[in-house]
Amino acid sequence: MEYFQFLIIIIFAPLVNGIIKKFKANMQGRQGPGIFQPYYDLIRLFKKELVISNISSWIFRVTPYIVFSSTLVATMMVPVITDKVLFGNMADIIALIYILALGRFFMALAGLDAGTAFGGEGSSREMTVAILVEPAMMLSLFTAAISAGSTNLSNIVNSSASLYTRKFKRLPLHTIPHPCPLRLYSCNNRRNRQDSRR
Amino acid sequence: MLGGGPEWWGITVLIVGAVSAVLGVIYALMENDLKKLLAYSSIENIGIILLGIGASMLFKAYGMNALASLALMAGLYHILNHTVFKGLLFLSAGSVLHAMHTKNMEKLGGLIKVMPYTSLFFLIGSVSICALPPFNGFVSEWLTYQSLLLGFNVPSITVKIISPLGGAVLALTGALAAACFVKAFGISFLGMPRSKHAEEAKEVSPSMILGMAMLAVLCLLLGIFPGTVSNIIAPASSMINGSYGLPSYEGLILIKETGSGLSPGFVLATMIIVSLAIMFFIYIVGGKKRARYGDSWDCGIPSLTPRMQYTATGFTKPIKLIFKGIYLPRREISVSYIVKPFFVKSIKYKSEITPFFEKYIYEPGVLFIHRLASKIRLLQSGSLHLYLGYILITLIVLLIFGV
Numbered sequence A: 001m002e003y004f005q006f007l008i009i010i011i012f013a014p015l016v017n018g019i020i021k022k023f024k025a026n027m028q029g030r031q032g033p034g035i036f037q038p039y040y041d042l043i044r045l046f047k048k049e050l051v052i053s054n055i056s057s058w059i060f061r062v063t064p065y066i067v068f069s070s071t072l073v074a075t076m077m078v079p080v081i082t083d084k085v086l087f088g089n090m091a092d093i094i095a096l097i098y099i100l101a102l103g104r105f106f107m108a109l110a111g112l113d114a115g116t117a118f119g120g121e122g123s124s125r126e127m128t129v130a131i132l133v134e135p136a137m138m139l140s141l142f143t144a145a146i147s148a149g150s151t152n153l154s155n156i157v158n159s160s161a162s163l164y165t166r167k168f169k170r171l172p173l174h175t176i177p178h179p180c181p182l183r184l185y186s187c188n189n190r191r192n193r194q195d196s197r198r
Numbered sequence B: 001m002l003g004g005g006p007e008w009w010g011i012t013v014l015i016v017g018a019v020s021a022v023l024g025v026i027y028a029l030m031e032n033d034l035k036k037l038l039a040y041s042s043i044e045n046i047g048i049i050l051l052g053i054g055a056s057m058l059f060k061a062y063g064m065n066a067l068a069s070l071a072l073m074a075g076l077y078h079i080l081n082h083t084v085f086k087g088l089l090f091l092s093a094g095s096v097l098h099a100m101h102t103k104n105m106e107k108l109g110g111l112i113k114v115m116p117y118t119s120l121f122f123l124i125g126s127v128s129i130c131a132l133p134p135f136n137g138f139v140s141e142w143l144t145y146q147s148l149l150l151g152f153n154v155p156s157i158t159v160k161i162i163s164p165l166g167g168a169v170l171a172l173t174g175a176l177a178a179a180c181f182v183k184a185f186g187i188s189f190l191g192m193p194r195s196k197h198a199e200e201a202k203e204v205s206p207s208m209i210l211g212m213a214m215l216a217v218l219c220l221l222l223g224i225f226p227g228t229v230s231n232i233i234a235p236a237s238s239m240i241n242g243s244y245g246l247p248s249y250e251g252l253i254l255i256k257e258t259g260s261g262l263s264p265g266f267v268l269a270t271m272i273i274v275s276l277a278i279m280f281f282i283y284i285v286g287g288k289k290r291a292r293y294g295d296s297w298d299c300g301i302p303s304l305t306p307r308m309q310y311t312a313t314g315f316t317k318p319i320k321l322i323f324k325g326i327y328l329p330r331r332e333i334s335v336s337y338i339v340k341p342f343f344v345k346s347i348k349y350k351s352e353i354t355p356f357f358e359k360y361i362y363e364p365g366v367l368f369i370h371r372l373a374s375k376i377r378l379l380q381s382g383s384l385h386l387y388l389g390y391i392l393i394t395l396i397v398l399l400i401f402g403v
Helices: A002-027 A037-047 A058-077 A093-113 A117-148 A153-167 A181-197 B007-029 B034-061 B065-100 B116-129 B136-153 B157-189 B196-200 B206-224 B226-241 B264-286 B317-322 B356-379 B384-402
Strands: A050-053 B252-255 B260-262 B291-294 B330-339 B343-352
Touching: A002 A037, A002 A058, A037 B264, A050 A058, A058 A093, A058 B264, A093 A117, A093 A153, A093 B136, A093 B157, A117 A153, A117 B136, A117 B157, A117 B317, B007 B034, B007 B157, B034 B065, B034 B136, B034 B157, B065 B116, B065 B136, B065 B206, B065 B226, B116 B136, B116 B157, B116 B206, B136 B157, B136 B206, B136 B226, B136 B252, B136 B260, B206 B226, B206 B264, B226 B252
Parallel strands: A050 B291
Antiparallel strands: B252 B260, B330 B343
């Protein structure tokens, strides 16, 4: 199931992005691109030729792989359709943040690598925004971690799911606004299982 | 002191650690001198160590020996890691100084081409010190996070509030450190050389490279075998705080109270496998890639010069504006004219931050001691007669009070 989950996330992530873009465009009264546009973009980008600056070094060449693979490793840690993940008891919420930070670190370095003012500006901006966002994000993740008593993602999802099923047994869960979609998915999942048992 | 004490001791150490961590890295960010930057970053790391030790003292005060042992282990692990990566960073900064005769980042740049080994080792040191997986700094910071989060189990409201805040401070410190070392590595080693020296620099001798290589390998090993390392440290922390068996299997550490686990080696292996898979995927989708090399985009101006690059000062300018309450930045612009106000002869621009601690704490202290010393110096006039007089007076005083 967890292998299946990893594949599902990878395959459907661009679709979610496309739907969000379409929805946004409709909200603003625009037509917007089709929901499959991100797939076409990805295929086009994968086919593009490489153009590399003479000034840049090997950092510029390894950065795409580090960013892409760190994002994929982060994907393997996040439970979406089941409460189990590929990383098992190594799927840690703090590790998740720091793996994404690894990608950001190299992206900022690649920005400085080509030796232009634009790259430097982007990299400076990226790190500044990270400074503002990271503590706030950590505190909100701590809330989930403390209430679950663990920083393991499966445990967090499990504990919040059981909390919800206890409290809102008869409520339609989709209507409850919640900042963390991850939890909603999981508690729906848990609820369905309990319903089928009954 | 580590063996226990009232609650407020732990809280004090925790707060001192948090303040030290944030202020250390904030001043490191503004530094353009490579070695001074590393020195400020030591202040930050000692703050992180104190966070672990403070948490340990708190747990001890409430008799939670196992958790106290865990938190102390986090502190000790970070001490070990800091020794290794800070040693590595200072050695590579030393190599840069040796090759370039300057530590000023604004005069470096492009060193990755001429000093490939030194740059690689500085990069490994930077990734480790920013606590990014899979290197060693990550493991000890993760343990510190865990001990701070476990602080919520302490039956005291103050501790329940302070320890997760300590975690938030640690996150802030981590983000600031990442910005700091992106600047240190990116400005000094990447881009175009900013001076003649940087263009003509030579790689340092093999013996210097070997010294850095050993520490760099140690950075990786301490990162991917956290279990082994924590088993080595465990006796020391359990001696003070009673036993804590951190169940660990060479590459994986697991905290049994919470079920949180970590394995940087596994992350590294997965990332390598995933990268290979991506290369294969791109090969299938896009076919064989041939890279085209060209100059960086120069906005249509005939050629790009090193002066057009982002500078170290420019890189941290947004951060200086955000934290201006701490930095108290000052700037002076003086313009001299040939014919006012149309023909400008020269513009002088000076921008600096106020070194708060140096200006308002150390300098008054030093001044006071100097003044006192100059008063006391009157006693030592160099005249033998006066000294004989002192002896006589002392003798008389002793005789009077002695009787």
